[in-house]
Amino acid sequence: MNPDTHALAGAYAVNAVTDDERRSFETHLDLCADCRAEVAELRAAAATLTSDVELAPPPALRASVLAAVSQTRQLSPLEPPAAASPPGSNGPDAAAEPLASLPATASVDGSPADGDELAARRNRRGLRPWLAAAVAAAVITIGGVAWQPWEDSPSQLTATEQVLRADDAQRLELPMGSSEITLVRSRAVGRAVFLADAMPTPPSGKAYQLWFDVPGRGMVSAGMIPTSGHAVTVPLEGDARTATGAGITLEPENGSEHPTSDPVALFSFT
Amino acid sequence: MVIMAAVGSGDESLPTAAVGPDLGSLLTRSARGDEGAFAELYDATAARLHGLVVRVVRDRAQSEEVTQEAFLDIWTHCTRFDPAKGSPLSWMLTIAHRKAVDRVRSAEASKAREVTYEVTTTEREHDSTLEKVEVRLDQQRVRRALATLTDTQRGAVELAYLGGHTHTEVAALLGIPLGTAKTRIRDGLIRLRDTLEVTA
Numbered sequence: 001m002n003p004d005t006h007a008l009a010g011a012y013a014v015n016a017v018t019d020d021e022r023r024s025f026e027t028h029l030d031l032c033a034d035c036r037a038e039v040a041e042l043r044a045a046a047a048t049l050t051s052d053v054e055l056a057p058p059p060a061l062r063a064s065v066l067a068a069v070s071q072t073r074q075l076s077p078l079e080p081p082a083a084a085s086p087p088g089s090n091g092p093d094a095a096a097e098p099l100a101s102l103p104a105t106a107s108v109d110g111s112p113a114d115g116d117e118l119a120a121r122r123n124r125r126g127l128r129p130w131l132a133a134a135v136a137a138a139v140i141t142i143g144g145v146a147w148q149p150w151e152d153s154p155s156q157l158t159a160t161e162q163v164l165r166a167d168d169a170q171r172l173e174l175p176m177g178s179s180e181i182t183l184v185r186s187r188a189v190g191r192a193v194f195l196a197d198a199m200p201t202p203p204s205g206k207a208y209q210l211w212f213d214v215p216g217r218g219m220v221s222a223g224m225i226p227t228s229g230h231a232v233t234v235p236l237e238g239d240a241r242t243a244t245g246a247g248i249t250l251e252p253e254n255g256s257e258h259p260t261s262d263p264v265a266l267f268s269f270t
Numbered sequence: 271m272v273i274m275a276a277v278g279s280g281d282e283s284l285p286t287a288a289v290g291p292d293l294g295s296l297l298t299r300s301a302r303g304d305e306g307a308f309a310e311l312y313d314a315t316a317a318r319l320h321g322l323v324v325r326v327v328r329d330r331a332q333s334e335e336v337t338q339e340a341f342l343d344i345w346t347h348c349t350r351f352d353p354a355k356g357s358p359l360s361w362m363l364t365i366a367h368r369k370a371v372d373r374v375r376s377a378e379a380s381k382a383r384e385v386t387y388e389v390t391t392t393e394r395e396h397d398s399t400l401e402k403v404e405v406r407l408d409q410q411r412v413r414r415a416l417a418t419l420t421d422t423q424r425g426a427v428e429l430a431y432l433g434g435h436t437h438t439e440v441a442a443l444l445g446i447p448l449g450t451a452k453t454r455i456r457d458g459l460i461r462l463r464d465t466l467e468v469t470a
Contacts, residue, residue, distance in 0.1 A: 050318075
């Protein structure tokens with residue numbers, strides 16, 4: 001984990017961040033239990049700074065608050081997110097535990113044939129035009145509701161947030177360079193999200209491209225990974241329900257229609 | 271699903287809230303629409319929340335608006351309060367602080383606020399400016415904890431938490447590099463937490 005990201009926990013806990021920083025850090029919070037615990041503790045610690053000050057508001061304020069309260073509907077409690085799939089129709093992975101740390105190889109499931117298999121798929125027909133991927137790359141700025149001690153309803157969450165918070169979120173992690181890359185997929189939401197602390201800078205003129213492995217269609221472009229060198233959060237373009245895996249290849253910077261190089265990472269959903 | 275961890279299910283998690291009614295049960299009853307319970311909750315916490323809001327916002331009229339907004343937010347959101355994510359008081363103070371900070375930032379945009387915040391004069395400045403300041407029993411304890419912070423940590427934490435400034439602004443105000451302000455705020459809060467043995 002990038003220590004620089006953790007360092008914002010203090011500033012975040014006391015609201016000493018801009019809206020952009022807040023959004024970005026909340027994405028991190030979704031993945032980092034240490035920071036969640038730290039934020040909670042530091043918020044409580046900060047509160048002691050004013051524990052010696054009590055100032056009763058004017059009595060009229062009490063009446064005003066209570067009058068407003070009597071006319072204000074309370075939010076419904078958060079219901080558990082929708083079940084992964086209808087009862088009885090569970091796919092093989094519907095009940096699967098999120099896969100924890102995976103081996104530090106490009107082949108997630110340890111099958112040495114994976115690279116070859118992907119290579120073989122390159123030539124299959126039926127690949128989705130990669131055009132849509134360009135759009136995905138432009139949608140990096142994930143909006144975010146405030147990450148607060150209260151929750152907002154799922155409908156207010158972006159697709160990325162819904163995926164990250166889904167009960168059936170399947171989390172696959174791989175080391176990459178000095179950093180770690182993560183793919184989170186939710187069948188219930190039907191989307192997947194790619195996250196990296198710091199993507200390695202691709203060679204000049206190249207970019208990392210995401211792919212879904214879709215049965216019967218082969219490798220389908222799921223968008224480009226922005227090459228900022230910083231922390232990245234990208235929703236994968238396309239339906240994550242039917243895909244059995246995802247991969248990353250190095251492609252010309254405008255992307256390719258089919259993978260043209262061996263995968264640098266493969267995530268298996270099954 | 272987000273979990274705020276470091277459970278502090280009761281008021282013991284904030285050392286200053288050890289007296290008074292059980293805020294957790296008041297919050298639970300409020301969540302079921304019990305306006306009487308919410309009135310009790312207000313009575314038990316209004317002075318604490320308003321004290322915080324005034325420290326940040328300064329302007330009395332605006333502070334009252336912010337305190338009211340905060341309580342309304344607490345009312346609408348208490349249905350979603352999760353004790354696993356912090357104590358009731360910490361949760362309520364977080365809401366009030368966020369409202370206060372939002373207010374001063376938007377006010378700053380319209381130049382409606384006195385922005386100069388002298389680090390050197392923050393020392394108990396409120397003692398002379400606020401009426402009805404009640405000295406809490408554990409004030410000495412908090413003061414002792416504050417005294418364990420270095421001056422630079424304390425300055426950064428106070429500018430951020432009480433001044434409502436972003437860490438970037440804190441860096442500019444103190445003339446220190448960006449990363450340094452971020453670190454000082456965090457280190458200061460961590461030391462405060464460790465000294466006071468605050469859990470969440």
